[in-house]
Amino acid sequence: MTTTTPGSRELPATFDQPLNQATLPRWFPWGSLALAVVVAGAVLLPTTGSIAATVVVAALLHLVITGVASGVREGSRKAKDRLVTALVTIAFGIAMVPLVSVVWTVIDNGRHRLDAAFFTQSMFRIVGEGGGALHAIWGTIIVTLIATVISVPIGLMTAVYLVEYGARSRLAKAITFLVDVMTGIPSIVAGLAVAAFFALLFGPSLRIGIMGAIALAILMIPTVVRSTEEMLKLVPNDLREAAYALGVPKWRTVVKVVLRTSLSGIATGVTLAVARVAGETAPLLVTLGLTVGTNFNPLEGRMATLPVFAYYSYTQPGVPAEAGVERAWTAALVLIILVMALNLVARVISRVFSPKTGR
Amino acid sequence: MAKLIDVSDLNIYYGDFLAVEDVNMTIEPRAVTALIGPSGCGKSTFLRTLNRMHEVIPGARVEGKVVMDGQDLYDRDVDPVSVRQHVGMVFQRPNPFPTMSIYENVAAGVRLNAKRMRKKDLDELVERSLRGANLWTEVKDRLDKPGLGLSGGQQQRLCIARAIAIRPSVLLMDEPCSALDPISTLAIEDLIGELKSEYTIVIVTHNMQQAARVSDRTGFFNLSGVGKPGKLVEVDDTSIIFSNPSQKATEDYISGRFG
Numbered sequence: 001m002t003t004t005t006p007g008s009r010e011l012p013a014t015f016d017q018p019l020n021q022a023t024l025p026r027w028f029p030w031g032s033l034a035l036a037v038v039v040a041g042a043v044l045l046p047t048t049g050s051i052a053a054t055v056v057v058a059a060l061l062h063l064v065i066t067g068v069a070s071g072v073r074e075g076s077r078k079a080k081d082r083l084v085t086a087l088v089t090i091a092f093g094i095a096m097v098p099l100v101s102v103v104w105t106v107i108d109n110g111r112h113r114l115d116a117a118f119f120t121q122s123m124f125r126i127v128g129e130g131g132g133a134l135h136a137i138w139g140t141i142i143v144t145l146i147a148t149v150i151s152v153p154i155g156l157m158t159a160v161y162l163v164e165y166g167a168r169s170r171l172a173k174a175i176t177f178l179v180d181v182m183t184g185i186p187s188i189v190a191g192l193a194v195a196a197f198f199a200l201l202f203g204p205s206l207r208i209g210i211m212g213a214i215a216l217a218i219l220m221i222p223t224v225v226r227s228t229e230e231m232l233k234l235v236p237n238d239l240r241e242a243a244y245a246l247g248v249p250k251w252r253t254v255v256k257v258v259l260r261t262s263l264s265g266i267a268t269g270v271t272l273a274v275a276r277v278a279g280e281t282a283p284l285l286v287t288l289g290l291t292v293g294t295n296f297n298p299l300e301g302r303m304a305t306l307p308v309f310a311y312y313s314y315t316q317p318g319v320p321a322e323a324g325v326e327r328a329w330t331a332a333l334v335l336i337i338l339v340m341a342l343n344l345v346a347r348v349i350s351r352v353f354s355p356k357t358g359r
Numbered sequence: 360m361a362k363l364i365d366v367s368d369l370n371i372y373y374g375d376f377l378a379v380e381d382v383n384m385t386i387e388p389r390a391v392t393a394l395i396g397p398s399g400c401g402k403s404t405f406l407r408t409l410n411r412m413h414e415v416i417p418g419a420r421v422e423g424k425v426v427m428d429g430q431d432l433y434d435r436d437v438d439p440v441s442v443r444q445h446v447g448m449v450f451q452r453p454n455p456f457p458t459m460s461i462y463e464n465v466a467a468g469v470r471l472n473a474k475r476m477r478k479k480d481l482d483e484l485v486e487r488s489l490r491g492a493n494l495w496t497e498v499k500d501r502l503d504k505p506g507l508g509l510s511g512g513q514q515q516r517l518c519i520a521r522a523i524a525i526r527p528s529v530l531l532m533d534e535p536c537s538a539l540d541p542i543s544t545l546a547i548e549d550l551i552g553e554l555k556s557e558y559t560i561v562i563v564t565h566n567m568q569q570a571a572r573v574s575d576r577t578g579f580f581n582l583s584g585v586g587k588p589g590k591l592v593e594v595d596d597t598s599i600i601f602s603n604p605s606q607k608a609t610e611d612y613i614s615g616r617f618g
């Protein structure tokens with residue numbers, strides 16, 4: 001207890017200290033980083049030649065310089081702040097490394113065959129150099145499209161049931177739990193399940209486009225349900241009540257108000273789910289196989305897809321091997337471009353459909 | 360068009376919880392009936408039973424009778440959707456549809472119900488409703504702009520226009536001015552005065568001056584204690600309630616002597 005008497009006008013003791021204190025210059029973090037890089041580079045590069053080791057040591061050195069300099073000059077609270085800021089920044093850098101590295105490697109290796117032939121030719125009657133992935137591009141588009149057509153209505157309606165009709169019922173809870181479990185199943189399991197199911201019906205070793213599409217749909221449904229559910233929950237109850245109060249039946253309220261209001265979020269979720277399954281390889285390996293020619297019929301015959309095409313071109317490149325490997329890289333690059341395009345589409349869709357507030 | 364509503368022996372429940380007990384009152388046509396009372400006493404709950412919005416909440420139910428023009432709204436064969444087409448409602452917070460323009464918001468009652476209507480008739484309906492809500496002159500040049508772009512007071516008048524566009528017989532208002540500034544409040548009070556020539560209006564309000572200004576009859580709801588059901592203490596002409604109420608509780612509440 002302090003001895004201050006009630007009603008005393010004295011200021012607390014801490015106010016005697018000035019409010020300003022010693023601060024490191026604004027450029028200090030960058031200076032510290034530059035110093036760390038220069039020192040680590042000068043010591044390690046000539047002796048070991050390892051860039052990775054240099055970067056790691058530079059990062060540690062940066063932490064030490066920051067901590068010590070700030071601790072001495074600014075006190076422990078600021079030192080902690082700067083130390084954690086530096087740690088977070090380094091973590092961000094580490095997270096970026098694989099991403100940039102993958103994109104860079106794929107672009108670097110894939111650009112050689114990013115030519116017209118790659119988009120206009122299939123591998124039909126092609127051995128060795130040349131050829132293209134037209135059949136695989138079409139396959140990926142067809143299979144993904146069918147998967148979307150199957151999974152979006154099911155996923156959307158499941159989410160509508162969960163949010164609008166089954167709220168808090170036991171069935172809804174069970175569905176939510178199973179959907180969460182489904183989100184976690186390995187993709188190969190979906191492929192094997194579909195393959196086994198079709199083997200029971202039509203005999204073994206059948207491989208057709210629709211099988212792959214169903215396997216992808218199984219993987220897509222939980223994602224669509226989850227994202228749609230979250231979006232529907234965001235629709236304010238006021239809007240539902242406003243529609244009911246106008247004498248609008250529940251189903252029309254759901255379709256024209258609730259779904260319409262959350263359309264932008266749902267479309268974004270669906271597009272991201274499509275992008276996610278477009279790159280699946282494992283389930284397509286066991287359900288679609290691979291073919292060299294373009295096959296537009298999902299109900300008959302094997303179908304090539306970009307991931308599977310890349311996989312086989314890499315593992316069984318043929319002669320000369322470089323031609324096959326180059327095709328594999330380019331197929332991977334095209335897949336990345338496709339997924340990136342889908343993500344951009346998702347952004348455009350969400351902007352177009354989002355509720356407007358402008359005056 | 361305006362209708363008389365006769366409420367008898369109405370008990371309102373949320374699940375097993377009796378929220379409002381034993382309401383008996385008559386709501387006069389072409390008049391404004393105000394419902395006043397402390398928070399949680401069941402005014403809004405009672406209001407929502409008049410267009411069967413109460414049962415939208417899971418577990419909510421009602422016992423008793425609400426008779427409008429000889430028809431019991433809670434009869435087993437009555438479709439709540441058609442009740443709501445005759446009894447419009449304006450909510451406490453303005454809630455225009457965010458994806459719709461001003462025009463579409465007013466036309467929502469028609470469009471959402473997929474009623475066929477010629478463009479010319481719909482234009483006319485929208486204009487008439489917006490004029491009825493005293494909003495036409497302010498928005499006539501920007502009907503295609505989003506409804507959310509309006510100010511709070513304008514949004515609330517937009518919601519009133521939306522509610523009267525379905526041409527209801529009764530209009531329920533749940534504290535329509537509580538989120539508005541005094542000028543917007545005045546605009547809406549003037550509007551209520553005009554609307555009562557055509558509609559039966561029931562308004563819930565916390566503002567006793569407002570009740571005294573706009574209403575012809577006033578009902579006072581009270582709560583006998585925490586966790587106990589609310590009940591209608593008395594209902595009478597507004598002038599009598601505010602000058603010479605028959606119940607002590609009413610007088611205490613109105614003069615600020617409560618608790």
